[in-house]
Amino acid sequence: MSPDRGDLLLDEFGRYQRDYELHATQDVSTATDLAHEIVATGGQVALMVADSALRDAAEREVDPLAAFQSWRQVVPTSKRLVVAHWDRFLSDADALRHGLAKGKFDAYLLMPRGVRDEEFHTAVTELLSDWGSTVGGPVVETVRIVTPEADGLTLQIRDFLDRMGMPNRTYAPDTELGREIAERAADEGVEGFPLVDSPYRGVMAPQTVREVAAAIYGRPEEVDIDSVRDLCIVGAGPAGLAAAVYGASEGLSTVVVEAEAIGGQAGTSSMIRNYLGFPRGISGMRLAQRARNQAIRFGTRFFTGWEVTSISPGDDGEPHVVHTDGGDIRARAVVISTGVAYRRLRVDGIEAMTGRGVYYGSAMTAAREMEGYDVVVVGGGNSAGQAAIHLARFAKSVTIMVRRKSLEETMSRYLIGEIEFNPRIVVAPCCEIADGGGAGRLEWLDVRDTTTGEITRRNAEGLFLLLGAEPKCEWLPDVIAKDERGFVLTGRDVPKDRWGGGLPPEALETTVPGIYAVGDIRGGSMKRVAAASGEGASVVPLVHAYLARSDA
Structure with missing residues (x-):
């Protein structure tokens, strides 16, 4: 939509003509009417592009942010792009910057000035790719x-x-x-x-997801039992993936075992906007898949869908043995990066509805099925904020419930800003779920006010529970020290009576030489994607040093 440069933009977007219908309008009201018409006839709008200089039918200037706000009511699932001519790009940037920070639109780009402006089209295809994976549905089915x-x-x-x-x-x-x-x-x-x-x-x-994963990606028993790998990584979240990339790229024979899907909890995030190097944001799934492909390129072998049941530490230079349901893997060094699981609510009525309107985690797949529903997200962390913003693209309303008085203590400011701007999302502080039920699937929730104890009933067809971290370390032997909450201790966090030879373990090393812990599973770690990735990269030099000492 551009009052003066619609033909230029239509020509520039011509490369997408085969797969998308293109429409050019000159004023905001015409664009709004067209969006209404497309939706009314069962169509979808993948991308709305607006000139930074907009006008209405009476030739009056219109704020692009106000235009996108009105269009959001018509097509909340579309991606939103503002383009500016080179003579306005810098001057308009200051006025639009706060809107970009609050998620009012997805990208601000310089209008193409010539042929083969691939920087521009890289941004466009990223937006279309994200829309296709979260809204549009697959065209080619694997x-x-x-x-x-x-x-x-x-x-x-x-x-x-x-x-x-x-x-x-x-x-x-x-x-x-x-x-x-x-x-x-x-x-x-x-x-x-x-x-x-x-x-x-x-x-x-x-009968289980694990069977599907094994059919697609193979079983650990396919590893040659007579061979010993340099490094076995347990868990393929951001920390494990970073360790795989850096370990394999530096010559270590590397195997990764993941009980669920590649990416861990981060892989369920619809959009991570504060990860270094991705100014337009990136979904957790895409970040995980890029890291996985990068690790494979360097020779990492992945086994997905098989849970590690125990580790037998090696003695006197013998390799450690990682036991899984599908076979054993022997490795000279092991990195534990299993992350954490969402805490269960443990309310009988809610647990009975799991999978039928009640979901633990952001459940990207279920989000598309919440169209027209009233949805509740329980949790105050970044994952809960990302889930709420994504759900608001489909649901009639989204309520974020937290026990605290606000989101300020637990959620990043950029997410709070997006939530405050989105008219479909409200925050309900000092609340907790007391019960829930329905005929066959979730229909209602009983909500308790944590300050007064009063319980009220409300409609809800969707409940997404992101209740904080619980480590799953029962499979680790007692020789590996853990704190009172069950997180793995490393380095100087290990009690002095567990130090070997009067010296603490290395920074990311556990109480067993050659076994390390990184990411959310490690006691004292920062629960952020970038921090986990950094620990995964940092552990590889420690592994190299350990292997060098073992070979000496």
Whole structure:
């Protein structure tokens, strides 16, 4: 939308003509009417582009931020881009900067000034790619799921595939493609639902997400048992992925074992805006997949969907043995980067609705199914804020509930600013969930005021619980020291009576030489993606030094 340069922009966006319909308008009211028309006829708007100099039908100047605010009510799922001609780019930047910080639009770019402006189009394709992965749905399907109902297992499988960046679609058994897959399954003796059809194993009827992951990515028992790897990394969140990239790139034979999807909790984030080097933000899934591909390029081997059950520390120079449900991996050094899990609410009525309107974590897949619903997000951290902003693209309303009086103590300021701006999101302080229920799926919640104890009932078709961190370290042997909350202790945080030879372990080393802990699982760590990545990179020189001493 541009009053004077619509033809220029339409020509510049011509390269997208094959896959998208392009519309050019000269004033705000015409653009608004067009958006209403597209939505009314069942269409979607992927990207709205506005000149920094806008006018209405009466040729009066219009603030682009006000225009995007009105368009957001019509198409809340679209990406939003402001472009400025070179003679206004700097002067308009100051007025628009606060809107960009609050998420009122997604990018501010200089209007192309010539052919092959790939910097401009890199930003455009990133925006379109993010829209396609979170809103538009897959065009090419890698995996097809057939099921008569979207039960909890189906949702878990879809969420796993989405987090792994694998395009998928779900079909009912009475559709043409659903019948074809079901018939093929019957011919192969496969019974039950959901059916998962992939190019990796054909049709299967998994009972767990782990079976799907193993079919696609393999089992740890495929590792040559007679070989010993230099480094085994347990957990593929940001810390584990960074350790894999730096370890493999510096010549260490590296294996990564991940119980769920690559990326850990960070992989569920719809948009991380404060990660260094990504000015337009990046989804957790894309960040994780880029890191995974980078690690693979250097030779890292990944095993996804297999939980590590225990570690047997090596004695007298023997390798450590990492035990999984699918086999053992022997490694000279081990890095524990399993992260943390969201704490369970432990309210019977809520637990009974898990997968049927109640979800732990941001549940990217379920977000698309919240259209027109009233949704509640419980949690005050960055993950909760990111989830609320993403859900607001689909849901009728989003309420963030926290026990504290505000979000200020626990959430980054940039997210608070976005939340304050978004009219679909409200914050309910001093609240906690007392109960919930419904006929078949979540319909209502009982909410307790933590200051008065009063309980009120409200409608809610979606509940997303992001309740803080709980370490999952039961599988670690007692010889590895942990704090009173169960987080792994490293370096000088280890009690002096557990030091070896009167000296503390290395900075990220546990009480077992050659076994390290990085990221959220480590006691005293900062719960941020960048901090976890930094620890993952920092542990590799320590591993090298340990291996050098072992070889001496």
